[in-house]
Amino acid sequence: MIKxxxxxxxxxxxxxxxxxxxxxxxKILQLNNLKRYYDYEKxxxxxxxxxxxxxxxxxxxxxxxxxxxxxxxxLNVLSHNxxxxxxxxxxxxxxxxxxYIINNNYYSILTNKDRNSMYITSKYNFDDSFIExxxxxxxxxxxxxxxxxxxxVKRKEILLGVGYKLRKNGVVxxxxxxxxxxxxxxxxxxxxxxxxxGVEKYSDLWGxxxxxxxxxxxxxxxxxxxxxxxxxxxxxxxxxxxxxYQCYEIIRNVDKIRWDLDELIKTQTELNGKxxxxxxxxxLLKNLSDNEIDKYFYILNTTNGDSExxxxxxxxxxx
Numbered sequence: 102m103i104k105x106x107x108x109x110x111x112x113x114x115x116x117x118x119x120x121x122x123x124x125x126x127x128k129i130l131q132l133n134n135l136k137r138y139y140d141y142e143k144x145x146x147x148x149x150x151x152x153x154x155x156x157x158x159x160x161x162x163x164x165x166x167x168x169x170x171x172x173x174x175x176l177n178v179l180s181h182n183x184x185x186x187x188x189x190x191x192x193x194x195x196x197x198x199x200x201y202i203i204n205n206n207y208y209s210i211l212t213n214k215d216r217n218s219m220y221i222t223s224k225y226n227f228d229d230s231f232i233e234x235x236x237x238x239x240x241x242x243x244x245x246x247x248x249x250x251x252x253x254v255k256r257k258e259i260l261l262g263v264g265y266k267l268r269k270n271g272v273v274x275x276x277x278x279x280x281x282x283x284x285x286x287x288x289x290x291x292x293x294x295x296x297x298x299g300v301e302k303y304s305d306l307w308g309x310x311x312x313x314x315x316x317x318x319x320x321x322x323x324x325x326x327x328x329x330x331x332x333x334x335x336x337x338x339x340x341x342x343x344x345x346y347q348c349y350e351i352i353r354n355v356d357k358i359r360w361d362l363d364e365l366i367k368t369q370t371e372l373n374g375k376x377x378x379x380x381x382x383x384x385l386l387k388n389l390s391d392n393e394i395d396k397y398f399y400i401l402n403t404t405n406g407d408s409e410x411x412x413x414x415x416x417x418x419x420x
Contacts, residue, residue, distance in 0.1 A: 195315035264350030
């Protein structure tokens with residue numbers, strides 16, 4: 102069993118961890134991957150195990166963000182949002198904004214990514230690299246949230262289910278569980294829209310049928326409005342909406358969250374630095390320079406970016 106402060110050879114390390122013994126490039130890749138689990142330092146031909154992480158670190162091509170960084174932020178968020186209600190509703194982009202991994206500018210653009218990113222690019226005279234950042238940075242950041250949520254489920258801090266946020270006049274006015282009567286109605290609307298468009302799996306709207314995604318959302322809105330006006334069950338219950346989006350239903354284990362918060366000491370400032378480093382090394386943004394990433398990170402991921410750029414108001418004018 103490897104312990105902190107042990108000094109072991111590479112061969113001993115592989116034997117203790119029951120992993121293959123490599124040489125050359127494979128050995129280098131394996132040792133880099135082990136940095137997700139151990140903070141180690143090479144001492145001569147051996148390795149000093151300085152720290153063993155309780156939670157594996159996310160792969161970031163050399164710049165590590167621990168799941169505990171995100172857990173700390175999420176637990177704080179969940180502990181301060183309507184704590185009297187164990188159920189909390191949020192999407193991945195909601196949680197990214199609440200953790201301030203993305204700011205309000207980025208969040209607003211994501212409400213209709215293709216249209217809004219092109220509009221803002223033109224308004225501020227950005228080049229196509231801005232659109233590339235919008236498209237690909239989110240793909241880098243989303244797993245940061247999903248990985249943390251998975252960790253929190255395993256720790257019995259939360260349970261995850263399907264929920265829906267429903268809007269009227271462009272504003273979210275309520276949220277419901279997927280198991281509620283209204284939630285089941287929304288679920289049926291999703292199935293009808295997918296069947297109409299020939300989409301077998303919901304995830305395909307972000308994959309092979311991504312070209313049908315906006316058509317799917319538009320059709321869901323049409324069906325929601327039609328049910329609000331014509332469906333007797335909806336009329337009887339006062340269900341009058343113009344659209345919805347799917348989100349998590351997060352059921353909070355309040356006592357466990359409070360206890361676990363005391364165990365975490367990471368800060369959001371440290372997290373932001375690690376997030377930016379992650380964006381600089383990902384292959385998804387390989388066509389952007391460090392200066393471009395710094396610029397767009399400032400605009401779309403920081404509080405100062407929210408203050409200096411009026412993107413939220415710009416997008417409101419499009420509606």
